Amino acid sequence: MPIILTYHSQILSGNAYANNDHVALAADLALLGVLGRPIVPLAALFDAFDGRRDWASLWGAVVLTFDDGADLDWRDVEYPGLGVQPGFAGLLRGHRHTTGQPAMASSFVIASRAARDAMDRRSLFDRGWLSDDWWREAAAGDVISIESHGFDHDHPDVNPDDPGRGNFSRIDDAAQCAAQIDVASAEIERLSGFAPQAFAYPYGQSSAFLRQQYLPCEGPRLGLRGAVSTEPGMVSSQSDRWWLPRYVCNRDWRSVDELRALLEGRGD
Numbered sequence: 001m002p003i004i005l006t007y008h009s010q011i012l013s014g015n016a017y018a019n020n021d022h023v024a025l026a027a028d029l030a031l032l033g034v035l036g037r038p039i040v041p042l043a044a045l046f047d048a049f050d051g052r053r054d055w056a057s058l059w060g061a062v063v064l065t066f067d068d069g070a071d072l073d074w075r076d077v078e079y080p081g082l083g084v085q086p087g088f089a090g091l092l093r094g095h096r097h098t099t100g101q102p103a104m105a106s107s108f109v110i111a112s113r114a115a116r117d118a119m120d121r122r123s124l125f126d127r128g129w130l131s132d133d134w135w136r137e138a139a140a141g142d143v144i145s146i147e148s149h150g151f152d153h154d155h156p157d158v159n160p161d162d163p164g165r166g167n168f169s170r171i172d173d174a175a176q177c178a179a180q181i182d183v184a185s186a187e188i189e190r191l192s193g194f195a196p197q198a199f200a201y202p203y204g205q206s207s208a209f210l211r212q213q214y215l216p217c218e219g220p221r222l223g224l225r226g227a228v229s230t231e232p233g234m235v236s237s238q239s240d241r242w243w244l245p246r247y248v249c250n251r252d253w254r255s256v257d258e259l260r261a262l263l264e265g266r267g268d
């Protein structure tokens with residue numbers, strides 16, 4: 001069965017696998033190369049749900065997703081105290097060069113520039129690492145697709161005075177869903193040139209209304225083909241395409257041996 005893996009490029013506290021997803025992704029790509037596991041775009045799963053692709057062709061396939069869309073997904077940066085960190089895109093290109101196989105991932109970006117600026121100021125280093133200046137180049141290429149992580153992530157940095165912030169489950173009526181989903185898709189299309197095909201729930205949280213009613217009804221009108229949660233599990237034809245399971249690096253696995261166990265179905 002296919003498996004979706006999740007990495008965060010901006011959360012790092014050292015240069016070891018367990019505290020740095022750049023180190024982890026590099027090691028995991030090497031493992032996937034050794035195991036000969038195909039890396040397929042998220043769209044391949046949607047093609048299977050749509051009957052345009054055989055599920056059997058996705059046996060053992062791995063989908064890579066990056067959450068929050070920091071610039072570290074795309075470019076190398078000098079990280080304070082930790083040295084140069086290789087952008088995830090460069091790691092994917094290296095994998096393709098080494099194995100001769102395609103390697104594409106999806107970056108789930110936050111649409112609102114004001115929200116990104118607030119998060120960058122309060123939670124990163126105020127160096128502009130949540131920019132959108134790479135989205136258009138990425139979206140037109142074949143290494144990273146640009147997908148939706150909502151309008152503002154309902155992030156506490158955006159409006160610190162709102163005590164309810166930081167809880168995406170509270171997005172539970174049509175107006176709030178439109179403000180987070182529809183507006184995000186339009187803004188991401190404006191900035192990247194392409195409408196997102198996938199949505200990732202901020203914090204992995206969703207109201208029943210959003211995932212069971214709003215997205216299945218309104219998502220296709222926006223060009224959305226599915227959504228990913230952070231519930232651990234493998235994907236199958238029986239999965240809910242609006243609540244696809246994903247494993248999260250350094251939550252669900254913490255070493256290449258643990259990833260190997262997950263890939264072989266021994267991780268749960």
Ligand SMILES: [Zn+2]
Pocket residue numbers: 067068149153202203
């Ligand atoms: Zn997020």
